[in-house]
Amino acid sequence: MGLALTFADLLALTSCLGALACRLWIVPSDGVSDDLSHIFRRATAIIGGCVAVLAGTSLGLLWWHATELSGAPALQSLAVLPAVLTQTHLGHAWAVRAMAVAALGGLWVAARRDPDREVLWWLMLAVGALLAFSRSASGHAADAGDFSFGEWVDWAHLVAISVWAGSVLVVPAIVLPALTRAASVAPRFVAQFARRFSRSSGLALGIVVLAGGYIAWRRLGSWPALVDTAYGRTLAVKLLLVAVAVALGAVNRFVHVRRIDAWARQAVAPSRAIGSRLATRFANTVRLEAAVLVAVVGAASVLLQQMPPGMAMNMAAGTREQTFSFGRRASPEKATRVIDVRATDAMRFEPSAITVKPGETVRFDVTNSGAVRHEFVLGDMKEQRSHEEEMKEMEEMEKTPGAGMQDDANGISLAPGQTKFITWTFPARPGKVYFACHEPGHFAAGMVGVITIAR
Ligand SMILES: [Cu+2]
Numbered sequence: 381m382g383l384a385l386t387f388a389d390l391l392a393l394t395s396c397l398g399a400l401a402c403r404l405w406i407v408p409s410d411g412v413s414d415d416l417s418h419i420f421r422r423a424t425a426i427i428g429g430c431v432a433v434l435a436g437t438s439l440g441l442l443w444w445h446a447t448e449l450s451g452a453p454a455l456q457s458l459a460v461l462p463a464v465l466t467q468t469h470l471g472h473a474w475a476v477r478a479m480a481v482a483a484l485g486g487l488w489v490a491a492r493r494d495p496d497r498e499v500l501w502w503l504m505l506a507v508g509a510l511l512a513f514s515r516s517a518s519g520h521a522a523d524a525g526d527f528s529f530g531e532w533v534d535w536a537h538l539v540a541i542s543v544w545a546g547s548v549l550v551v552p553a554i555v556l557p558a559l560t561r562a563a564s565v566a567p568r569f570v571a572q573f574a575r576r577f578s579r580s581s582g583l584a585l586g587i588v589v590l591a592g593g594y595i596a597w598r599r600l601g602s603w604p605a606l607v608d609t610a611y612g613r614t615l616a617v618k619l620l621l622v623a624v625a626v627a628l629g630a631v632n633r634f635v636h637v638r639r640i641d642a643w644a645r646q647a648v649a650p651s652r653a654i655g656s657r658l659a660t661r662f663a664n665t666v667r668l669e670a671a672v673l674v675a676v677v678g679a680a681s682v683l684l685q686q687m688p689p690g691m692a693m694n695m696a697a698g699t700r701e702q703t704f705s706f707g708r709r710a711s712p713e714k715a716t717r718v719i720d721v722r723a724t725d726a727m728r729f730e731p732s733a734i735t736v737k738p739g740e741t742v743r744f745d746v747t748n749s750g751a752v753r754h755e756f757v758l759g760d761m762k763e764q765r766s767h768e769e770e771m772k773e774m775e776e777m778e779k780t781p782g783a784g785m786q787d788d789a790n791g792i793s794l795a796p797g798q799t800k801f802i803t804w805t806f807p808a809r810p811g812k813v814y815f816a817c818h819e820p821g822h823f824a825a826g827m828v829g830v831i832t833i834a835r
Pocket residue numbers: 723727753754755817818819822827
């Protein structure tokens with residue numbers, strides 16, 4: 381369910397940005413006026429359809445996330461929606477997305493009524509980029525913190541790939557039918573379109589390769605992970621598909637576009653038959669590339685659902701094989717539920733009371749939304765007290781608060797703005813486990829929450 385929603389969502393976002401790119405800079409505006417109005421009408425219709433799909437997938441994704449968070453059946457999870465929206469990082473990112481989709485809808489209505497006002501289309505592109513940012517801010521990249529370098533790189537990658545893949549996806553529907561027809565009437569239009577399309581794709585592709593390379597390297601952590609892990613194998617398939625699409629694009633750029641160019645520039649009236657044959661070859665290559673790129677979007681959706689090995693390894697480094705009376709650390713993929721927790725400078729956790737089932741394995745995604753360091757340490761009261769003593773001793777020895785903090789088997793330490801996760805398997809019997817922060821003074825100020833293990 382989550383996969384289908386993510387796929388539809390990515391496809392709609394990509395096509396929307398691609399259609400806007402076509403409208404704004406790919407389709408030459410000094411071509412044949414007749415064909416142009418037709419092309420622009422199609423682009424407008426596709427953008428409208430994408431916005432409608434985005435509205436639907438946004439609602440669906442929120443609901444799906446709430447179901448995942450609460451562990452409750454789909455209908456009952458509606459009850460936790462307000463809490464998800466107001467209390468979780470994902471909820472906030474979703475609110476930004478909801479506003480972006482609403483703005484896109486409003487702008488689209490205005491732009492349809494007054495299509496010659498170029499500024500409206502540019503505004504839609506800006507809002508589309510904002511929507512992409514809310515996606516980056518709720519995906520894997522957000523684990524490095526909000527507005528971090530990783531998040532910006534993820535955003536640049538998403539926008540660039542949307543412009544590239546999106547324009548390739550929508551061109552078969554928007555331009556190609558007119559193109560093969562136009563080949564008999566306006567050689568200059570065909571040549572100009574082919575050239576602009578190739579140039580836009582090449583530029584976007586450059587960003588995709590740079591940003592994508594950085595992200596892949598960060599998330600994989602090592603070369604063997606490319607074959608050893610599920611995430612790595614999906615990534616390998618995606619890269620292979622991208623390579624095929626790039627090869628097809630290169631064939632277009634260096635073979636077909638050059639031939640079309642030469643044909644359009646002939647001194648004598650260019651032959652219509654040759655023109656439409658060249659345009660058809662160009663069009664077929666674009667169609668094939670579009671089909672490959674749909675598969676790339678599919679692979680990207682799968683990746684968003686998988687745990688990157690580079691991140692899982694960071695966690696494993698701080699893990700000791702240790703079983704406590706209040707449970708044990710587990711590997712992230714064992715988790716059957718994800719709970720977002722925020723640590724704030726008000727010396728509170730949000731939420732501060734959580735209920736789990738006996739034996740349940742939960743991944744806690746903890747975000748430090750404050751300006752000072754916080755911890756998330758799991759344990760019974762005895763463990764919390766002894767951890768508090770340890771921290772006090774360390775502080776006295778080093779005189780530098782927080783300097784000696786490292787991730788433990790049962791706890792994590794978070795820099796301001798940071799998000800980390802800890803996966804925990806709770807004991808099979810009912811009881812209470814606490815989560816607390818032992819930065820100097822925080823525990824005493826009440827920075828502690830309770831987890832009730834109950835059937
Ligand atoms: Cu704290």
